Amino acid sequence: MAKITINETLCKGCGLCVSACPKQILALSKEKMNSKGYHPATIIDMEKCIGCTSCAIMCPDVVITVER
Amino acid sequence: MAEKVLMKGNEALAEAAIQCGCRHYFGYPITPQTEIAAYMSKRMPKIGGTFLQAESEIAAINMVLGASSAGVRAMTSSSSPGVSLKSEGVSYIAGSDLPALIINVQRGGPGLGGIQPSQSDYWQATKALGHGDFQMFVLAPSTIQEMVDFVKLAYEVGEKYRVPSMILSDGMLGQMMEPVEFPEKNDQDIPEKPWATNGHQNKRKKNIINSLYIEPQELEDLINERYQRYELIMENEQRAEEFMTEDADIIVVAFGASSRVSRSAVHMARAQGIKAGLIRPITLWPFPDKTIKKSMDTASKYLVVEMNKGQMVDDVRLVVEGKKPVEFFGRTGGIIPTPDEVLAQIKKLAGKEE
Amino acid sequence: MAVVFERPKALSDVPFHYCPGCTHGIVHRLVAEVLDELGVVGQTVGVASVGCSVFSYNYFDCDMVQAPHGRAPAVATGLKRSLPDNVIFTYQGDGDLAAIGMAETVHAATRGENITVIFINNAIYGMTGGQMAPTSLPGQVTQTTPYGRDTSVAGHPIRVCELLSTLSGTALAQRVTVDSVKNVNIAKKAIKKGFENQINKRGYSIIEVVSTCPTNWGLSPQEAMKWLQDNMLEYYPLGVYKDVTAEGGNK
Numbered sequence: 001m002a003k004i005t006i007n008e009t010l011c012k013g014c015g016l017c018v019s020a021c022p023k024q025i026l027a028l029s030k031e032k033m034n035s036k037g038y039h040p041a042t043i044i045d046m047e048k049c050i051g052c053t054s055c056a057i058m059c060p061d062v063v064i065t066v067e068r
Numbered sequence: 069m070a071e072k073v074l075m076k077g078n079e080a081l082a083e084a085a086i087q088c089g090c091r092h093y094f095g096y097p098i099t100p101q102t103e104i105a106a107y108m109s110k111r112m113p114k115i116g117g118t119f120l121q122a123e124s125e126i127a128a129i130n131m132v133l134g135a136s137s138a139g140v141r142a143m144t145s146s147s148s149p150g151v152s153l154k155s156e157g158v159s160y161i162a163g164s165d166l167p168a169l170i171i172n173v174q175r176g177g178p179g180l181g182g183i184q185p186s187q188s189d190y191w192q193a194t195k196a197l198g199h200g201d202f203q204m205f206v207l208a209p210s211t212i213q214e215m216v217d218f219v220k221l222a223y224e225v226g227e228k229y230r231v232p233s234m235i236l237s238d239g240m241l242g243q244m245m246e247p248v249e250f251p252e253k254n255d256q257d258i259p260e261k262p263w264a265t266n267g268h269q270n271k272r273k274k275n276i277i278n279s280l281y282i283e284p285q286e287l288e289d290l291i292n293e294r295y296q297r298y299e300l301i302m303e304n305e306q307r308a309e310e311f312m313t314e315d316a317d318i319i320v321v322a323f324g325a326s327s328r329v330s331r332s333a334v335h336m337a338r339a340q341g342i343k344a345g346l347i348r349p350i351t352l353w354p355f356p357d358k359t360i361k362k363s364m365d366t367a368s369k370y371l372v373v374e375m376n377k378g379q380m381v382d383d384v385r386l387v388v389e390g391k392k393p394v395e396f397f398g399r400t401g402g403i404i405p406t407p408d409e410v411l412a413q414i415k416k417l418a419g420k421e422e
Numbered sequence: 423m424a425v426v427f428e429r430p431k432a433l434s435d436v437p438f439h440y441c442p443g444c445t446h447g448i449v450h451r452l453v454a455e456v457l458d459e460l461g462v463v464g465q466t467v468g469v470a471s472v473g474c475s476v477f478s479y480n481y482f483d484c485d486m487v488q489a490p491h492g493r494a495p496a497v498a499t500g501l502k503r504s505l506p507d508n509v510i511f512t513y514q515g516d517g518d519l520a521a522i523g524m525a526e527t528v529h530a531a532t533r534g535e536n537i538t539v540i541f542i543n544n545a546i547y548g549m550t551g552g553q554m555a556p557t558s559l560p561g562q563v564t565q566t567t568p569y570g571r572d573t574s575v576a577g578h579p580i581r582v583c584e585l586l587s588t589l590s591g592t593a594l595a596q597r598v599t600v601d602s603v604k605n606v607n608i609a610k611k612a613i614k615k616g617f618e619n620q621i622n623k624r625g626y627s628i629i630e631v632v633s634t635c636p637t638n639w640g641l642s643p644q645e646a647m648k649w650l651q652d653n654m655l656e657y658y659p660l661g662v663y664k665d666v667t668a669e670g671g672n673k
Binding site: 092094118120122123124126127128130131132133134135136137138139140142156157160164265266267268269270271274275276277278279280 | 466
Binding site: 002003061062 | 423424426427430433437438441442447448606607643
């Protein structure tokens, strides 16, 4: 059981977390756009998160918090 | 006061810096200032200080930037071509509101020029040692005792107003020997520097030493604040020596080495019945305009004597505003004018040409 | 549930100005985590250099000095000689470290200046908009090599770790990258070693991080990572080039 939190306001939508996720449960939001004009990363299926921190390790803006 | 000792100008200046608490010297060899570096290399290891021969003048001034950021009294020294290389660092030091001590033992220029004494870096020191709107506090010693005394003053004024300070010496003062005395307990009153980047120890907010301001308004505000400090320096820190000026008709204006020659010429002129006097600017920036202005009550003519093609004469003319004639006499390329040459100019102005 | 990953304390709350996918942010985090883990934030002074990372003085929560272009090693030298018990690091890009500041870099290394240098090699000048860097690859198109870097005209890229590893004052010269979780973890270990070396007074440590510049390379962040893997790592092999703490571990 694990949980990640993305600060969508500061996310720049680079997608490095999406590529890094071994469970492929992250995607750039198609609907949402933050105040900077980016489509932030969002979690598709939190149930499958294993808390491996890969997404956070690759996030250049340090906007991901991981709990496990 | 301690006993008088006979010392070479460059070495006396170096010793004075040590006695003012300077423990960090960064420099690079260049004639005619190398004795400062050599003296520091001998003394610093014995007193737990740093002497570091840098890879370049550019590196040396940036080491000073780092040491000054840490809050310590640091210095570098060079001669004209080397000072040009330091201009980048000096601009950053000024833009970062850091105090720092820079010594220029001037030699002839431009380019590699020569190795004999010169005053041809007056413009560089007072107008533009580096890019941007800024000033340095510039002191011009004319004796070895002043080479000693001005180190303390340069540190104190620089730290009070957070500006770089320069002692603008020359090859003559650097190389000659005179008896000097060192005041006791020079390093007792180094002020606290709450702005220093020396590690916040989790006890205060972090300090940033910086000269970059992307927002134009922020940069203009900062420069305006800096210029308010410059105004205070102009108001409080002007220094000049007046010699036989009370009744002088012809006033010679000269600084540093050329003021020594000019003083002799004024003596000779007086002996010949000419009412000559001397104003010797001690601070080149701020320029002592108050002293020059005051002298305009009695003086009818001015003669500016420099070891260059005419640089400080601009500042004298700016003060005199065309109300009196301001003539210039100079030798350059490393040549020191003789008292006879200056006397001849004074006599010409007095209408007593032979 | 417990928090197992969060923003390090040594990073301030100021959001990075870097472009999306720029690896500066990853390296900033690694440096900050190391400062936290070593418990030295309060005694650290960082030196920001000219280039995209100049604003790092806003991001690290330690005292910071902004150096003139290329002069960070000299500024760090002045700081370290004045504050020998503090931790002093520079954060420099390839133009700063290997072009305009090469003299300062080589001499700081050969003096064994006891500082830690984080060197970002992304083969391009980022802040000025994508000109050739001393580390741009042969054939690489940049704003000032529009037909590709012609080595007969513009010379060859500099391999900094190899060069500095020949100097006796260098304690650690290690090249890492941050293209994958595995490599980010290796990079962090190297950075930590670089700071530990300083604390143990071992001399000059440089950690070169092969990095991306998606914006000026004209690639997406993912494509940029691939370009780094396919092009940069061949010219800039990862590894330890010098490590005074290792026996027989040097390349």
